[in-house]
Amino acid sequence: MLFSKACTYAIRAAVLAAAKDPDGQRAFIPIRELADEVNVSFHFLTKILRKLTEANIMESFRGPNGGVGLIRPAREISVIDIVAAIDGLGLFEGCALGLPQCSDDSPCPLHDAWRKRREDLKNMLTRTKLADLVRNQTRKAVRR
Amino acid sequence: MLFSKACTYAIRAAVLAAAKDPDGQRAFIPIRELADEVNVSFHFLTKILRKLTEANIMESFRGPNGGVGLIRPAREISVIDIVAAIDGLGLFEGCALGLPQCSDDSPCPLHDAWRKRREDLKNMLTRTKLADLVRNQTRKAVRR
DNA sequence: CCGTTTTCGGACTCTTTTGTCGGGAATATG
DNA sequence: CATATTCCCGACAAAAGAGTCCGAAAACGG
Numbered sequence A, B: 001m002l003f004s005k006a007c008t009y010a011i012r013a014a015v016l017a018a019a020k021d022p023d024g025q026r027a028f029i030p031i032r033e034l035a036d037e038v039n040v041s042f043h044f045l046t047k048i049l050r051k052l053t054e055a056n057i058m059e060s061f062r063g064p065n066g067g068v069g070l071i072r073p074a075r076e077i078s079v080i081d082i083v084a085a086i087d088g089l090g091l092f093e094g095c096a097l098g099l100p101q102c103s104d105d106s107p108c109p110l111h112d113a114w115r116k117r118r119e120d121l122k123n124m125l126t127r128t129k130l131a132d133l134v135r136n137q138t139r140k141a142v143r144r
Numbered sequence C: 001c002c003g004t005t006t007t008c009g010g011a012c013t014c015t016t017t018t019g020t021c022g023g024g025a026a027t028a029t030g
Numbered sequence D: 001c002a003t004a005t006t007c008c009c010g011a012c013a014a015a016a017g018a019g020t021c022c023g024a025a026a027a028c029g030g
Helices: A005-020 A031-038 A042-054 A079-086 A111-127 A130-135 B005-020 B031-038 B042-054 B079-086 B111-127 B130-135
Strands: A058-061 A067-070 B058-061 B067-070
Touching: A005 A031, A005 A042, A005 A067, A005 A079, A005 A130, A031 A042, A031 A067, A042 A058, A042 A067, A042 A079, A079 A111, A111 B111, B005 B031, B005 B042, B005 B067, B005 B079, B005 B130, B031 B042, B031 B067, B042 B058, B042 B067, B042 B079, B079 B111
Parallel strands: none
Antiparallel strands: A058 A067, B058 B067
């Protein structure tokens, strides 16, 4: 898989949060509600989303009417931000064959072909904002 | 990581085997020798390469002067063949967000952008033959 | 036939990822 | 202040990935 499961849950939950707070008016959405729609256990999603709050992507509030919400407007949050917070950026940095000393100077056999594509992939994920994902999502397709 | 560690070891070992048998004259190379150069334990590489023989990519021979070797010439073996044998092709088939019902009909938010890139990646790995990797490898860069 | 070499095959351990659970802290409402 | 709600946090369990190890089987050379 390209992303870890935790990362895909995080992206789906963030997209849902963005969709549920269209005007950026800071409505806090209970994690339980997001978990139901992402179809992952409440506790597990809680653990994952804590990383997003630690990374200053979301903020949270306890108690009745509490929940989580995006700190910045959805059009300012890139998919890569979430990937970086959950999986890290190792995918876009390393050699495809896992060779430590592979570099532009002494490239491994796949070096150039992979570098081009991983940069393109990273650019795509940087360009793509949560707002874009909200826009072209069908409600159905975000649920499992 | 794009590939599992086992998969990167398999690719590196296969490239080495191709390099050591340039004329396709079916020299059997001891796994121990490959393991030293790939810098992975002999036993672990043995386990991995068995999958390549099961997949009819390599053949093996026991006893003195035994070892493993590519069944077909290196120019006829694609990198994707090895990836398929070790990691499977799940990376190139699934939805980037892990949504089971995501399809061309009801695409998830990342569907089109990812499909384009994963197909390009798959094509690249299909076009790239072991012989290509042998050609532009520096000996140094295949070792760890 | 015997000993050596080398793959085969499975059992086993260690680590990471995935997932579950329960108690505590914060917040709102009455 | 009491209670209900909701996130925080750490302990734990299960599954998968990574890696080790050992005995058995095949092949060769004397």
